[in-house]
Structure formats: C-alpha cells, structure tokens
Ligand code: HEM
C-alpha cells in the first residue's frame with residue numbers, strides 16, 4: 001500500500017531550501033553579494049514558512065508529531081520504533097539544520113564584508129557587533145555544511161544500504177507503507193495514512209513568511 005507521507009508544501013520547501021543554500025554558497029564564492037543576500041533571504045522565507053507549517057501543516061510536517069522524546073530515541077536505536085515520516089534521529093537532524101539556517105541568515109543580516117557590502121542590520125548594530133556577527137557568520141558555515149553533509153550521508157545510507165527510497169518519497173511524497181523504517185513488513189491495517197492539509201493553505205502561510213522575513217531584513221524601510 002502506497003500512502004502520501006510528505007505534502008507538496010514540505011517537498012517544495014525542502015528542495016527550494018536546498019537550492020537557496022547552494023545559491024548562497026556559490027554566490028558568495030563568486031563575490032556576488034547582492035545575490036548572496038537574495039538567496040539568504042529565500043532561505044529565511046523558507047525556514048519561517050517551515051516553522052509555521054510545522055505548527056499548522058499536515059500531520060507528518062508537525063513538530064508536535066515528530067520532535068522525539070528520549071523514549072522514542074531509545075526505541076528507535078533498539079529497532080522497535082514504528083512510524084511514518086521523520087524517524088526520531090532524523091528529526092533531531094532536521095531541527096538542527098533548521099536552527100543552523102536561522103543562525104546563518106540572522107548573523108548574515110548583521111554582517112559586512114569590509115569593502116562594499118553591508119547586511120541590512122550591519123550599520124544599525126554598530127561596527128563592533130557587525131564584525132563579531134561576520135565572524136560568527138563565516139565560522140558557522142562549517143556547522144551548516146557539516147549538518148548538511150551528515151544529512152546527505154544519512155540519506156545515502158538509507159537509500160543504498162537499507163534500501164529505503166527516502167529521496168523518492170521526498171520527490172513524489174509517497175512511501176510504501178508495507179514496510180517499517182527498519183524494512184520489516186507491517187501487518188495489514190497496521191499503518192494509518194497521515195492526515196494531510198490542503199496544499200492551498202500553504203499560500204497564505206507563504207505570504208506571512210515573506211512578510212515576516214522582509215520585516216526582518218528591514219525591506220519595509222528600503
Ligand atoms: C542544502 C541542502 C539541504 C538541506 C538544508 C536539507 C534540509 C532538510 C530538511 C530541513 C529536511 C526536513 C524536511 C521537512 O520536514 O520539512 C530534509 C529532509 C530530507 N532531505 Fe534534505 N536537505 C538538503 C539536501 C538534501 C539532498 C541533496 C537530498 C537528497 C540527496 C536530501 C534528501 C532529503 C530526504 C530524503 C529527506 C526526508 C528524510 C526523512 O525521510 O526523514 N536533502 N532535508
């Protein structure tokens with residue numbers, strides 16, 4: 001039985017976030033700072049969107065459903081955890097990545113490159129704070145890159161060693177509910193399809209996310 005586990009907004013948000021972060025790294029290496037800020041802004045919008053969607057979105061997108069307690073982590077490590085969506089360890093890495101992106105974007109808005117480009121808050125917070133934020137911003141890239149590397153490695157292990165098609169699920173939204181996370185067969189009727197929100201609900205949520213991030217970037221003053 002194939003069921004939908006990731007709604008369209010979660011999937012679009014994921015791939016666009018990956019693209020914006022790649023764009024932020026590429027543009028900064030090319031010295032294209034305006035583009036660097038635009039990609040960073042896009043990443044900011046997507047994370048704010050994901051945070052709101054994590055409160056009101058589909059069942060598998062909700063933080064209350066996938067933020068793990070110690071019990072579920074232990075049962076996952078013992079191989080007895082059953083469920084659809086993010087597994088307890090995956091959920092920790094998701095939260096860490098979202099937090100790392102927020103940190104990267106927030107420090108970016110206060111950074112300066114000592115030549116031509118200032119983040120929108122750089123002047124307002126003062127040169128000393130801006131320089132400190134620039135230091136954090138350039139160092140924390142390694143945390144973000146490390147988490148992304150670990151994420152892609154974990155996905156590769158699931159895909160190639162454990163034969164669980166996670167990437168396909170993140171593209172199509174669908175997963176074979178006949179197998180548990182550990183690859184064992186689930187008894188018929190053992191899995192209920194998660195409740196999904198209508199994707200159009202994501203449209204006003206996106207509008208709010210754009211507005212909130214634009215305010216954060218002081219675009220209303222520009
Ligand atoms: C900049 C790069 C990336 C970032 C920041 C990132 C971030 C994330 C986040 C935040 C989630 C949670 C999705 C949600 O609940 O909204 C996720 C899930 C996922 N990502 Fe990525 N991702 C990146 C790149 C990739 C790449 C390149 C792949 C594939 C090769 C990938 C495959 C997946 C898969 C399969 C899941 C679902 C995991 C599960 O079943 O629990 N990601 N990613």
Ligand code: HEM
Pocket residue numbers: 020021024025028029036037039040041043101104105106107108109110111112113114117118119120134137138141144
């Ligand atoms: C996910 C989003 C972001 C990522 C991954 C990212 C990544 C980076 C990296 C890796 C550098 C260091 C480049 C180097 O030293 O060669 C950098 C520098 C910089 N970033 Fe970002 N950034 C992001 C968002 C932003 C945003 C939103 C802004 C401003 C609005 C910003 C402003 C800056 C500035 C001003 C520098 C120059 C610092 C310097 O020259 O020392 N960044 N960023």
